[in-house]
Amino acid sequence: AQSVTQLDSHVSVSEGTPVLLRCNYSSSYSPSLFWYVQHPNKGLQLLLKYTSAATLVKGINGFEAEFKKSETSFHLTKPSAHMSDAAEYFCVVSSSNTGKLIFGQGTTLQVKP
């Protein structure tokens, strides 16, 4: 069975400082992994995806994530937080058979001025 665990339910950073949102996954085979962002009252938006190509994945809005098989991790980072980054972030693993997405519990990112 596949699953993801987001290690922090809430992360607070100051504007201009680095962001780190942590995610560990469990999968019996090589997974496809994603990060989605959800702003209040808006739909989920794909930030970036890993599908067995380069292990360092760059996404939109300056975010990137690194797939580390040895650590079963897929942490999301950004060098410098912006106020507009405040949102809910979901780490997601996909079933390669059906495309079914399995979401983590989410991490709320707060950005302080």
Place this chain on the structure above:
Amino acid sequence: EAGVAQSPRYKIIEKRQSVAFWCNPISGHATLYWYQQILGQGPKLLIQFQNNGVVDDSQLPKDRFSAERLKGVDSTLKIQPAKLEDSAVYLCASSTNRGGYNEQFFGPGTRLTVL
């Protein structure tokens, strides 16, 4: 390109009442998904359609939930009768079916409150 449309955006009902949600996917997207997102949790897949056929409904509470996708385009999700624990945001998503990974595009969701 128009996104995934959902209606209504908000719905408040009493327990034991019925409710229906509607989704119009992105034009040309063969695959349609319904997710349930309870407050404080990640979305959970309820049902997946490929055209008008069901691919996965293993997590759909079939005693009270039903869904259909007539003609392989629009879809409706119904709850009858509703329970308090059905209070959640119901998200619809769609994707193409070109093999391999296909990005899912999400609608804004319908927020259901059951009193």
